[in-house]
Amino acid sequence: MVGRGWWRDAVVYQVYPRSWADADGDGIGDLPGITARLDHLVALGVDALWLSPFYVSPQNDGGYDVADHRDVDPLFGDLAAFDALLTRAHDLGLRVIVDVVPNHTSSEHPWFREALAAEPGSPARARYLFRDGRGPDGAEPPNNWTSNFGGPAWSRVPDGQWYLHLFDVTQPDLDWSNPEVGDEYESVLRFWLERGVDGFRIDVAHGMVKADGLPDTTGPWDSSVDPTGSQPMWDQPGVHEIHRRWRRVVDEYDDRILCAEAWVLPDDALARYVRADELHQSFNFAYLMTPWVAADLRHTITATLAAAEAVGAPQTWVLSNHDVVRHASRFGLPQRSGRPSRVPGIGPEDPQPDAALGLRRARAATTLMLALPGSAYLYQGEELGLPEATRLPDDALQDPTWERSGHRSRGRDGCRVPMPWAGAAPSLGFGPGDHPWLPQPAEYADLAVDRQDGDETSTLELYRRLLRARRELRPGLGRLVWRDAPDDVLGLDVDLPDGGTLTVLANLGTSDYALPDGLEVLLVSDGSDAGELLPPDTAAWTRPVAR
Template sequence: MSNPTPTALPAEAAADADWWRRAAIYQVYIRSFADGDGDGTGDIAGLRSRLQYLAYLGVDAIWINPWYPSPLADGGYDVSDFRDIHPTFGTLDEAKQLIAEAHELGLRVILDIVPNHVSDQHAWFQQALAAGPGSPERERFIFRDGRGEDGSLPPNDWHAAFGGPTWTRTPDGQWYLHLFAPEQPDLNWDNPEVRAEFESILRFWFDLGVDGFRIDVAHGMVKDPALPDLGLTEFSVLTGEGQQDHPHWDRDGLHDIFRSWRAIADSYPDPRVFVAEAHVRPRRMPEYLRPDQLHTAFNFDFLKCPLDAGALRDVIDRSITSLAAVGAPATWVLSNHDETRHVTRYGRADTGVQALFRDRPIPTDLALGTRRARAAALLMLALPGGAYVYQGEELGLYEVEDIPEELLQDPIWERSGHTLRGRDGCRVPLPWTGDTPPFGFSTSGAAPWLPQPEDWKSYTAEANRADPASMLQLYRAALRLRRTEPGLRGEEFRWLESPQGTLLFERGNGVVCAVNLSDQPVSLPAGHSPLLASGLLDDEGLLPPDTTAWLHRG
């Protein structure tokens, strides 16, 4: 099925073929964005009803986490059909309407694609189970005989990302590989059928007008066919750091796949784009972003970096210079659906990302975290390249770390034997209006699929919109200047000298960004006037600690 005449963007937006080089993209975790049918779970109807809000915010595009049919064993990242919509979220016709309505507002639409694995309920995997060992159906996946005299030991010693072994045995005695949950069998990307199928899936959605894809686990699709032991006692880090020629992360065979995908994207009159979720060593990232492969990649080094001026400068330098070598722009991101919200992280003694999956909350100062989050937002949005805004960060939302155990839904909770709480705390449904839950999230007032804190009444979009000093208004002002201030539209970037604990850099036309991460107020450059600041300057016009200001010469 395809739509030969997808709804076009407004002429001015459609003519900007390089929009992705500087776009501000808003991440929609669809289960938690807005509930339009009143069942307590976010959906396409809810998203359509809030598109005007996103246009008001001033982003350029939306990225929607998986909305395909799925048993939801891993929040939709276990896909059973890539060409349809999960009934809880809506219908394919509604998806087409959403794309059209977003385009009318000048918003591009990026979907998630999950090429490393499928759901164990996917037709292909069910066919593989039924067909038995040695069948063509099993060649689409990674089935192996076990080790030991009776094959009762797994084929190798790999460990799964969500805990436990990375192999599950089938009733006929063979084992199948899953780098994540058992409900997510890995595909065999050495199989031509797998490659052809995903090329067809890309065309299906591109023909419907989708503007691009975020590629889940882009560094994990290709495996060493020998499946050698890793010799580790637990799951290896996502980058394969310290392991040369890692057997399942960041293998060279990936790049031929992405060349074929890029050719498909470039075949459309308004070229489609890709952003990679690739947890790779910094020196390897440019290889994914060569001109014939992917357009951009998430900058996890920046997301995970502590709020330390020296560390941030190193990450920013490395990101911009390494990617410039292949003509790619950097991207910047502070939070997403897999990490603790940065308002909470920045209120801690250690402001970097700690363990991905924690067993208990770490003490945090939310007032301090909010002040630092405002400063970090202006730092991020002043940098050249693209920026990602995770839903709710523009409202100042914090991590919800006291969800009752019986309501936790992340598979990490079960897979860890109820010792690690997982990622639910950053996925709590958004507060829109009112003083009590569900804060306008659901049209019917139904309880959301994860509970919202009572004190989110002061964080609603409605409350933020009414307060000129709110986080929302800070983001709106910054996003507006990114579009209208010529100095922020290009890719020029130059460091300026500044005191220890601070960052100072210049963009085009004399726009300067000053970030004070020290514990003392600092002077601003002479001859510059403020454009925007994350907090009030002090009585002497100095930049206080944990504050960022944008300045203009003259």
């Protein structure tokens, strides 16, 4: 029923297991490390955590190359360690969402090994997208598709056939027209649902079905601006029947959810993923990609809220994740009005973000986001104001994008650097050793949890205040009405479930903004005691003065 469901206004915190906490000292985060640090999430005030993949994997793409969806990679622990994490989280009142990766498997998955050993046209190969090549001797790929990580999307096997991989060469795409694939993934869902997980984040939820005949792409395509366009490998109508099947499965269990990672434009196309018989949530990447420009943000918020409301779904807001430059750095770059765009990875030779400006804007952006109706997702470390690690040495990079792009794209390692827990400890408290799997920037020491805890001006304490106020006021269940404001100021009223009003003001201009009369300030993104003026790149939660 519309209006019901914990997920409609939940705040979910993404944990990237490799980088959260290392319990065994090997330099890589693990499940026991996550369990030991769950109190941090309780103190922060989130409702749930989402775990990026921890399954058996050769780790060619940070675990998104899954070789066994029903077991834990020894790098992270075992099923007993997962069960202990789940039990502890539930005891603390936290729900747990896990990843499922249905577009592709690892090339080390038993199915793909069987396919390579089988003949062309065999049932084993029919689980994947094997095709004959073009040209007299089949030496040309079956079509002109390119990989998201750079280079061609096809690789040839010794018998002459080609297989599709929209991502790394070690991630062969499955053929979802084969009923065996759908049955296998339904079984995977039930395996984790029976263990007690509270839901799934669906990786590449818009990519499982390809256009009939796998036709060539036509016309220019810039995936950094338009992630789908009219491309034959993305957002095909058949994906929706898969999601309907999955919805029927999770509806057999109490209070379980499905959330899509679907890089889909325009807004009404994305809203189709959260129709009443499909998924519960889909990340609002249009919002994530919107620059820090008042008119652009107002347009995105209005349009994406309307698209979700048209299908009776809540909107789901996000500013950072494991695939994009952290917003504390993204907003420290020049902001230009126009179409949303993704910022590629930043390297030491690239123009560097303004760290102070980026953090100031990031705090304001989060203050705005957490007041919007709907659910919100946070990425680990953003509550510390962590910037992107932009000066990682070349030999430390592990994202396959770096190699596949011919060292032209830095990839996503900069947002995946391990968490700093203690400023003076080895690996900043990430683990007992001195050498985490990615080096931590020196500035992370001053941003560590122990350095910010109790400092009322810190980003950590701002997040705690925001989440306490959000839980009390419930703006996620409210209704947004825009206020009249100058062009470079966002002003909005959120009608709250208790009948009250939360007024949010965000100054994206270059001069102070005089707060309207009759408002009591609850909190300000810069941590200050608000006066009558709201400084640039600052946001405030206010409410009408009681009369």
